[in-house]
Amino acid sequence: MRFHHLVIVAAWSLTGAVQAQDYTHYQGAWNGPFLLYVAQQDTGAQGESQVFPGRLLIEPNGMVHGIIPAAECKLEGSSTDFVSPANASIDLVASGCKDPRFDGHFTGKLIDNPVARYGSLRLSSMHSLDAGTVQISAVMHH
Numbered sequence: 001m002r003f004h005h006l007v008i009v010a011a012w013s014l015t016g017a018v019q020a021q022d023y024t025h026y027q028g029a030w031n032g033p034f035l036l037y038v039a040q041q042d043t044g045a046q047g048e049s050q051v052f053p054g055r056l057l058i059e060p061n062g063m064v065h066g067i068i069p070a071a072e073c074k075l076e077g078s079s080t081d082f083v084s085p086a087n088a089s090i091d092l093v094a095s096g097c098k099d100p101r102f103d104g105h106f107t108g109k110l111i112d113n114p115v116a117r118y119g120s121l122r123l124s125s126m127h128s129l130d131a132g133t134v135q136i137s138a139v140m141h142h
Contacts (some may be wrong), residue, residue, distance in 0.1 A: 023114040023142065026079065026088040030056040030110075030119060032140035034068050036102055039132045047132060050099075056121070056140065058110075064092050073097040079110070086112040090123060094136070101134055108136075117141065 022028070034054040039047040054068035058079050066075030077092025088110040097103050108123035118141055125134035 023086065023112045023117055023119065025085050026110050026112055026119065027058045027060050028142055030058070030121075030138075030140035030142060032118075032138050034071070034121075034136060034138045036068075036071060036073075036099070037135045037137065038101060039135060054138065056138075058088065064090060066092075068097075071098055071102065073102055077106075082109055082111075086114060090121070092123070102136070104134070106134075106136060 032054070033051050035049055035051050037047055037049040050071070052068045052070040054066060054071075054073075056064065056066040056075065058064050062079045064075065064077045064079050067073070068075070073094050074096050075092050075094050077090060079088040079090045081087070082089040089107070090110055091105075091107050093105055094102050102125075105126040106123035107126060108121065110119050110121045112119045118139055121136070121138040121140060123136040127134075
């Protein structure tokens, strides 16, 4: 009986590990460095950027929750399939950010790369600043 229990636990652990490495669907937990970037408009000057570790969770129903702790940003929104179940259109609101330029409505895409085993996130702000545009990007792993 004890051996049978260990086999079930081991199989369950392996199943969880395989599911955690699935890059054919965008749903799930993502971790990685988030680039917060202010692109200068029409000046040719280099924009301002900062990189922070962050997490994003995309639930099976499409709800998106995330946090970039060092930047004090909370991310909440929704996602839908984009072209295939591996990619998503994302619509979210960033709030509570230490740099208030990153608070607001963002839209963009999460594109999975199943072969290289990562997801690429690129979001652009729906509000513009006098100085330029605001973007959030990340290269994340399950």
